[in-house]
Amino acid sequence: MDEQSFFGGLLHVCYAPEFETVEETRKKLQERNAYVARMTKNKDHYVTKKHKDAKDFRGDFHSKTSRFPAASLKTSTGNSDLCLPYSSELPLCYFSPKCTCSSGEDVDRPSDSSQDGRNSDGTLGHCDHCDSLQKMQMKTSQNSLARRGAQKALSPSEAVDRFMPRTTQLQERKRRREDDCKRETLLEAGTSSNEVMIGPQLPVIPKVDMHDDSLNTTADLIRNKLKEVISSVPKPPEDKVEDVPRSRPLKQRRRI
Amino acid sequence: MAQKPKVDPHVGRLGYLQALVTEFQETQSQDAKEQVLANLANFAYDPANYQYLRQLQVLDLFLDSLSEENETLVEFAIGGLCNLCADRANREYILQAGGVPLIVNCLSSPSEETVLSAVTALMGLGSPGGGSHPELTARPVVQCMLRFSLSASARLRNLAQIFLEDFCSPSQVAEARSWRADAALGIPLPRTEAPQQP
Numbered sequence: 001m002d003e004q005s006f007f008g009g010l011l012h013v014c015y016a017p018e019f020e021t022v023e024e025t026r027k028k029l030q031e032r033n034a035y036v037a038r039m040t041k042n043k044d045h046y047v048t049k050k051h052k053d054a055k056d057f058r059g060d061f062h063s064k065t066s067r068f069p070a071a072s073l074k075t076s077t078g079n080s081d082l083c084l085p086y087s088s089e090l091p092l093c094y095f096s097p098k099c100t101c102s103s104g105e106d107v108d109r110p111s112d113s114s115q116d117g118r119n120s121d122g123t124l125g126h127c128d129h130c131d132s133l134q135k136m137q138m139k140t141s142q143n144s145l146a147r148r149g150a151q152k153a154l155s156p157s158e159a160v161d162r163f164m165p166r167t168t169q170l171q172e173r174k175r176r177r178e179d180d181c182k183r184e185t186l187l188e189a190g191t192s193s194n195e196v197m198i199g200p201q202l203p204v205i206p207k208v209d210m211h212d213d214s215l216n217t218t219a220d221l222i223r224n225k226l227k228e229v230i231s232s233v234p235k236p237p238e239d240k241v242e243d244v245p246r247s248r249p250l251k252q253r254r255r256i
Numbered sequence: 257m258a259q260k261p262k263v264d265p266h267v268g269r270l271g272y273l274q275a276l277v278t279e280f281q282e283t284q285s286q287d288a289k290e291q292v293l294a295n296l297a298n299f300a301y302d303p304a305n306y307q308y309l310r311q312l313q314v315l316d317l318f319l320d321s322l323s324e325e326n327e328t329l330v331e332f333a334i335g336g337l338c339n340l341c342a343d344r345a346n347r348e349y350i351l352q353a354g355g356v357p358l359i360v361n362c363l364s365s366p367s368e369e370t371v372l373s374a375v376t377a378l379m380g381l382g383s384p385g386g387g388s389h390p391e392l393t394a395r396p397v398v399q400c401m402l403r404f405s406l407s408a409s410a411r412l413r414n415l416a417q418i419f420l421e422d423f424c425s426p427s428q429v430a431e432a433r434s435w436r437a438d439a440a441l442g443i444p445l446p447r448t449e450a451p452q453q454p
Binding site: 017018019020021022025026029032033035036037039040181197198199 | 303304306342343344345354357360361363364376379380396397399400403404409410411414415417418422
């Protein structure tokens, strides 16, 4: 794609991780870690100072001088007032206090901007991404500003108080974590039993109806035997495995 | 839908992120959930947001979402975690919250992007040169990385190799390589060099 002609010009590709060497990837990750360490170190100083100022501060905001617009916040009376921008497909109004609102704002903008954020050439969420994702992120946050009037808002402490983690999911996660711990304990105790397999799995042989009782019985016997073999010690089974009519698995796992 | 958004333009970063989190929890629309999670994952790239994301328990939200049935949500959640792991405080939090097994599970995902993010996240949680959390260098994980180091995908191959070289000791790699090398289970490791890629 690099140097390809595109509408009379030439494309210049600057992000192609599939063409990186191991060393380049390593360097990129190290740079990312160094950048984050630097930023969080600086931020610690800034945040300490900001907390001192914010307590006396009410009703004002800065947009140009401060990276974090100081919040002018009032108590919110009910959670139903809070905007659900993606559900209602309406843009949000944040960050830029000077923006003016118009009722004719394109309702698709948040979807588009978040679409950009989501589909930016596979750059989502991967710390391989450097400038492209940062720019995309800023674009996502800034372009989705609606030009609306003042609305109800939350104070920082109340914002935190109102957030409740989804207890059911957290409980489920905790339960799974406990199960994993138990499983690990068992594994450490006796590694001769089933070993945890991580990574790409062999395709699961689906149950196929052979439309004949005797064939189905044979297929079931073979399937059970295979399961037995897979779950036991690593002695490759004998004849019957080769006779298995392996049908195409329904869900292909990624193969190496 | 003619509702006007009722958000104060003066609301800062925390309020904005709070609104996203609230929407994620309250919406019934899968599409909206995906969009919100995508945005949170992108915001997780910027260190300026870390304190707010921790305050809003977004780390738990991401860890939570790894168990979702929707593969897209899993992909975005692990992407967010991968971004966050670069920070020491986030790293500590994820380790203490039992995030390692959840992230290790993502190595088995059919989505390549999910696997890539999971490998990168594990590296983010580890300590190069030794001293990593024992779960990170458990034998099944190292074996998995050995298989990944033979992958047709260059990105996966590179990341797996870095994991093995920088986060595992030579003895851990040797032990994983030799363990049940003749097993019918899984893909046997080659004795010599990696096969030629088509």
